[in-house]
Amino acid sequence: MSGDDTAPTIASAVCRNKDDPTKQDTSKDSSPQNNQTTPNDRHNDPYRVQVKSEFLYEERPAILAQPKNNTERKAENDNNDNRSGKNTKNRGQNKKRPRDAKISSNQKACLQVIRGETCPFENCKYNHDLKEMLANRLEDLSEGEKGAEWLRGECPNWKLKGYCPFGLMCRLGSCHINMSTGQNMRRAVEEQEQPPVNEDAAAGNTDDSNGTPKPGTLLTHQHDVKNVISKETIIKLRKNQYPFVCKRHYEVTKQNGKNNPKPNDESFPTEESTNTPALELKERKLIDFRNKVYIAPLTTVGNLPFRRIMKQYGADITCGEMALSHELLQGKPSEWALLKRHPCEDVFGVQIAAGHADQYTRVAELLANEPELEVDFVDFNLGCPIDLVCEKGAGASLMLREKKLRGSLEGVTKVLNCPVTVKMRTGWDEKRNIAHLLVPSIQKWGIDGISAVMIHGRSRLQRYSKLANWDYIAEIAKSQSTDLRQIPVIGNGDIFSYTDYETNVLSRVANADGDDGCSNNLLPTAMLGRGALIKPWLPTEIKERRHWDISASERLDILKDFVRFGLEHWGSDQQGVNHTRRFLLEWISFLHRYVPVGMLEVIPQKMNQRPPNNMCGRSDLETLMLSTNCADWIKISEMLLGPVPDDFAFEPKHKANSYS
Ligand SMILES: Cc1cc2nc3c(=O)[nH]c(=O)nc-3n(C[C@H](O)[C@H](O)[C@H](O)COP(=O)(O)O)c2cc1C
Ligand SMILES: [Zn+2]
Numbered sequence: 001m002s003g004d005d006t007a008p009t010i011a012s013a014v015c016r017n018k019d020d021p022t023k024q025d026t027s028k029d030s031s032p033q034n035n036q037t038t039p040n041d042r043h044n045d046p047y048r049v050q051v052k053s054e055f056l057y058e059e060r061p062a063i064l065a066q067p068k069n070n071t072e073r074k075a076e077n078d079n080n081d082n083r084s085g086k087n088t089k090n091r092g093q094n095k096k097r098p099r100d101a102k103i104s105s106n107q108k109a110c111l112q113v114i115r116g117e118t119c120p121f122e123n124c125k126y127n128h129d130l131k132e133m134l135a136n137r138l139e140d141l142s143e144g145e146k147g148a149e150w151l152r153g154e155c156p157n158w159k160l161k162g163y164c165p166f167g168l169m170c171r172l173g174s175c176h177i178n179m180s181t182g183q184n185m186r187r188a189v190e191e192q193e194q195p196p197v198n199e200d201a202a203a204g205n206t207d208d209s210n211g212t213p214k215p216g217t218l219l220t221h222q223h224d225v226k227n228v229i230s231k232e233t234i235i236k237l238r239k240n241q242y243p244f245v246c247k248r249h250y251e252v253t254k255q256n257g258k259n260n261p262k263p264n265d266e267s268f269p270t271e272e273s274t275n276t277p278a279l280e281l282k283e284r285k286l287i288d289f290r291n292k293v294y295i296a297p298l299t300t301v302g303n304l305p306f307r308r309i310m311k312q313y314g315a316d317i318t319c320g321e322m323a324l325s326h327e328l329l330q331g332k333p334s335e336w337a338l339l340k341r342h343p344c345e346d347v348f349g350v351q352i353a354a355g356h357a358d359q360y361t362r363v364a365e366l367l368a369n370e371p372e373l374e375v376d377f378v379d380f381n382l383g384c385p386i387d388l389v390c391e392k393g394a395g396a397s398l399m400l401r402e403k404k405l406r407g408s409l410e411g412v413t414k415v416l417n418c419p420v421t422v423k424m425r426t427g428w429d430e431k432r433n434i435a436h437l438l439v440p441s442i443q444k445w446g447i448d449g450i451s452a453v454m455i456h457g458r459s460r461l462q463r464y465s466k467l468a469n470w471d472y473i474a475e476i477a478k479s480q481s482t483d484l485r486q487i488p489v490i491g492n493g494d495i496f497s498y499t500d501y502e503t504n505v506l507s508r509v510a511n512a513d514g515d516d517g518c519s520n521n522l523l524p525t526a527m528l529g530r531g532a533l534i535k536p537w538l539p540t541e542i543k544e545r546r547h548w549d550i551s552a553s554e555r556l557d558i559l560k561d562f563v564r565f566g567l568e569h570w571g572s573d574q575q576g577v578n579h580t581r582r583f584l585l586e587w588i589s590f591l592h593r594y595v596p597v598g599m600l601e602v603i604p605q606k607m608n609q610r611p612p613n614n615m616c617g618r619s620d621l622e623t624l625m626l627s628t629n630c631a632d633w634i635k636i637s638e639m640l641l642g643p644v645p646d647d648f649a650f651e652p653k654h655k656a657n658s659y660s
């Protein structure tokens with residue numbers, strides 16, 4: 001991504017001086033050999049980021065918001081000082097977070113009318129009066145005194161597809177609204193603007209050998225998001241009419257003469273009793289994870305726009321956020337939305353949490369049967385610590401139920417042609433690690449199609465305060481029998497720089513004959529979680545083996561891309577803007593933890609190190625990006641999406657953005 005300096009009027013508006021010094025060293029390699037300074041003994045605290053003294057302020061810079069009231073102060077303190085992990089009740093989530101005001105139906109235009117059609121519904125609750133809506137229309141996001149000028153009135157949907165489905169509700173709609181009639185315009189999109197993918201040509205369904213499509217062939221475009229489940233399927237699921245082959249847990253237990261089966265019932269039927277006929281399987285191709293950069297599934301923050309950013313910065317493999325099987329099976333659209341895949345996600349998995357084999361198998365049936373669903377692998381969630389999930393026998397609690405896990409793996413691999421992976425923790429609690437027993441069990445079951453096991457090197461009850469146990473991860477990998485096919489083990493935890501990656505993975509591979517060594521097949525790569533959230537350019541650092549002193553304006557460019565992708569994905573109407581802003585703020589609650597390489601006394605920054613509270617960057621923008629105060633994060637969002645309403649408030653959803 002370029003450090004384009006024409007658009008960022010924002011950046012120059014907040015920079016302390018015009019010659020943002022961060023711009024000079026953007027491409028410079030600040031490898032430890034070149035740049036490392038000796039640690040200052042006075043501050044030799046391994047849990048603190050060592051920052052050069054010139055970047056520590058005594059007086060709060062004017063660019064930063066002053067914490068106004070107790071709530072804001074408390075939020076700031078929570079972000080700074082949450083290392084003790086006192087708030088265990090919430091299990092990493094902030095409940096009762098502020099929400100955006102609801103947009104009423106009559107504030108929304110009827111989509112039929114936007115399309116220029118007559119609305120056929122007598123009781124349609126949406127607004128049909130285009131003129132009235134036009135008169136009350138808010139100005140574009142890019143207009144006005146505090147407008148997000150950089151967006152320059154350019155609707156991303158209009159630009160990409162030549163048509164914006166939000167019509168006059170679009171907050172960047174001036175470019176596609178007829179301002180006298182309110183009519184929504186269309187434009188033909190030049191082919192060079194968006195190269196089409198001819199699916200018929202790929203399937204050999206063409207008129208001639210040149211690959212010219214037959215007349216009337218539908219061209220899907222590279223921007224079209226995949227894995228959008230059909231409305232018909234959603235309705236069938238809701239009405240309980242989907243023709244599943246796999247019988248439900250309770251149906252089978254009833255047949256077996258059991259009353260009121262409990263969710264945690266260990267006598268759960270295995271694949272014989274669920275009676276799922278196996279599909280005719282083609283040869284299953286396992287995924288080669290070796291030396292690939294894999295971005296972990298990340299609820300809320302690992303959304304599709306974020307994953308597009310990760311692909312831009314060199315991620316090879318991406319995965320959807322955890323989806324709950326029972327919500328999928330009930331046809332809940334918001335849960336199915338978690339499976340959406342952008343065309344740039346060329347190796348893509350979905351992660352499913354379920355407590356029963358029939359739930360896993362039914363989701364697998366949907367993935368196998370529904371033509372619009374296309375995944376490269378299905379990841380089993382055996383790591384989610386949330387009580388609500390564990391109480392249903394899913395998430396981390398599935399680690400404790402081998403029989404159920406086996407039934408689930410057998411059920412899914414029987415109906416799906418793609419491989420499966422299993423993401424787990426080290427165990428339930430720190431004192432009783434069990435992954436080194438569970439992984440050899442999985443290996444012995446001999447189920448065809450298990451491509452890898454991912455280990456988050458912490459137990460279910462451990463918060464993020466302790467470092468992930470990479471020695472134990474290597475031990476798990478080697479706990480497998482050498483007489484059977486060994487399942488690759490992908491470690492996960494605290495990778496924050498290329499040196500972390502090399503220490504925890506590559507050095508063990510290089511030392512394959514040593515005590516803690518593993519072959520490249522056995523330990524093919526590491527998975528990136530918070531490291532990717534805090535430093536989205538981390539895949540590039542790993543591939544290019546450098547500590548990148550990325551400039552504040554380049555980082556702002558990343559956020560601009562995210563906003564564009566967000567408005568495409570969540571919509572460019574007010575609701576889409578609200579969503580984009582909330583997800584942007586959730587992400588900033590992680591991003592602010594990055595301390596620029598050029599400010600460090602000791603390189604690289606480590607994941608568990610807490611930065612000092614009184615840092616200023618090399619420009620006002622950099623200072624703002626370092627702020628732990630929600631009010632400053634909102635300010636950044638205003639640069640990108642225009643002003644927030646006066647009563648706007650934000651609290652991050654995940655506590656994992658702090659140091660607990
Ligand atoms: C905000 C957040 C959301 C997460 N969501 C999921 C999830 O949906 N599924 C999952 O298996 N793990 C999830 N995790 C765990 C991560 O995938 C990863 O295992 C963990 O953060 C350890 O890696 P790290 O130290 O690199 O962050 C989440 C972690 C965070 C911080
Ligand atoms: Zn209508």
Ligand SMILES: [Zn+2]
Pocket residue numbers: 155156157158164165166167170171172173176572
């Ligand atoms: Zn638009």
